[in-house]
Amino acid sequence: MAASPTPRPTPADGPASPALAALQGLDIPLPCAVAFSGGADSTALLAAAAQRWPGQVHAIHVHHGLQAAADEFERRCRATCEAWGVPLHVAAVDARHQPGESPEDAARKARYAALAQAAGAHALAAVLLAQHADDQVETMVLALSRGAGLPGLAAMPARFERHGVVFCRPLLQVRGDALREWLRAQAIPFAVDPMNADPAYTRSRIRHEVLPALQRAFPQFRETFSRSARHAAQAQQLLAELAAADLVLVGTPPAVAALRGLSRARQANVLRPWLRTAHDAAPRAAQLDELLDQVAACATRGHAIRIKVAAGRVELRAGALRYITDQASSADANGRAG
Numbered sequence: 001m002a003a004s005p006t007p008r009p010t011p012a013d014g015p016a017s018p019a020l021a022a023l024q025g026l027d028i029p030l031p032c033a034v035a036f037s038g039g040a041d042s043t044a045l046l047a048a049a050a051q052r053w054p055g056q057v058h059a060i061h062v063h064h065g066l067q068a069a070a071d072e073f074e075r076r077c078r079a080t081c082e083a084w085g086v087p088l089h090v091a092a093v094d095a096r097h098q099p100g101e102s103p104e105d106a107a108r109k110a111r112y113a114a115l116a117q118a119a120g121a122h123a124l125a126a127v128l129l130a131q132h133a134d135d136q137v138e139t140m141v142l143a144l145s146r147g148a149g150l151p152g153l154a155a156m157p158a159r160f161e162r163h164g165v166v167f168c169r170p171l172l173q174v175r176g177d178a179l180r181e182w183l184r185a186q187a188i189p190f191a192v193d194p195m196n197a198d199p200a201y202t203r204s205r206i207r208h209e210v211l212p213a214l215q216r217a218f219p220q221f222r223e224t225f226s227r228s229a230r231h232a233a234q235a236q237q238l239l240a241e242l243a244a245a246d247l248v249l250v251g252t253p254p255a256v257a258a259l260r261g262l263s264r265a266r267q268a269n270v271l272r273p274w275l276r277t278a279h280d281a282a283p284r285a286a287q288l289d290e291l292l293d294q295v296a297a298c299a300t301r302g303h304a305i306r307i308k309v310a311a312g313r314v315e316l317r318a319g320a321l322r323y324i325t326d327q328a329s330s331a332d333a334n335g336r337a338g
Contacts, residue, residue: 015185018178019048022170029125029166033058035115036088038077038191041130044179045171047188049128050086060118060127062111063092069194076191091118116163126166131156133222134176137214138206140225145202147285154233175222239269246270252278253320256298256305264292271321279323281310295321 034046036059049057061077063070074090081088091114115127136155143152159168171179183190198204214221247270250258254274259267268288275281283291287309294305298316305316312325 015182017048017182018174019044019171020051022174023048023052026170028168031056031124032126032128033060033119033124034128036061036077038073039193040180040183040190041132043190044183045128045130050084058087058124060115061088061090062114063090064107073191089118089122112162116165119165126168129167129169130171131169132171132174132176136172136229137222137225138203140229141206141210142202150232150236154236155229243270243273247274253322255320256295259295267292267295281312281323283309
């Protein structure tokens with residue numbers, strides 16, 4: 001690996017950048033930022049974005065502090081941005097995971113929160129993320145291994161908004177090896193994260209064991225998986241629209257009598273987003289099945305429902321389902337005492 005980055009490549013420097021081709025026609029608000037780790041994917045994306053929108057691109061580096069090399073990653077990012085004339089903003093986060101939470105999930109949540117905060121602080125309306133076609137396949141395989149539904153099979157969206165910031169993934173149709181080959185042809189150095197090769201992480205095992213097997217068996221798997229992800233995303237959008245309409249029908253909180261007028265599948269489809277959006281609670285499959293069984297059995301006035309869901313419970317009160325947490329119960333008790 002070279003000691004310092006080379007100047008920003010120009011179209012005459014050799015083969016065309018696959019990242020730059022992916023940015024052509026992309027409509028995003030400017031100025032924007034690239035989430036820049038210093039690795040191959042984000043380095044290729046930063047080079048392309050700086051060329052596509054000169055003077056309109058910043059870089060945001062999230063310092064996780066998860067490994068000894070984190071300081072070295074930041075140093076490399078600073079050197080690259082200085083050589084390319086790109087403003088760099090560093091966001092330090094605490095990405096330690098809680099009991100029962102995967103390290104990958106904890107790091108991802110911390111990273112997106114930090115990116116949104118840094119973008120807002122510097123008046124950057126959009127953040128470009130460097131996930132590519134291989135990352136999309138990894139996400140789908142991981143979702144399948146967990147028995148995920150349509151939201152998981154839809155994998156990563158190309159565009160979404162969080163905390164008032166637009167996030168875009170313009171490289172989802174680009175192969176990871178194409179990005180690395182272009183960087184090597186340009187003699188542009190990039191950092192290599194040792195965690196990416198650590199078999200302790202599920203994504204690493206998928207990357208090094210599953211994807212090569214898929215390549216041998218189905219050479220076009222990236223394109224076909226991507227097409228399936230788009231189909232799943234379209235189907236999920238229809239279900240979300242149906243859930244929104246059904247939520248108006250059953251009310252908030254959902255009335256059991258109205259729920260019982262829907263099919264079991266539509267009950268599940270409306271209860272999941274109600275719990276997620278109103279209470280930030282995601283029921284496990286067994287919990288949701290039990291809740292649906294109880295709704296089906298709720299034919300008498302004396303029927304009671306009390307089912308554990310995430311950090312709280314769903315109870316039947318005055319003919320409607322309500323989500324109760326320990327904090328809410330304490331507040332009710334204090335209110336009655338007063």
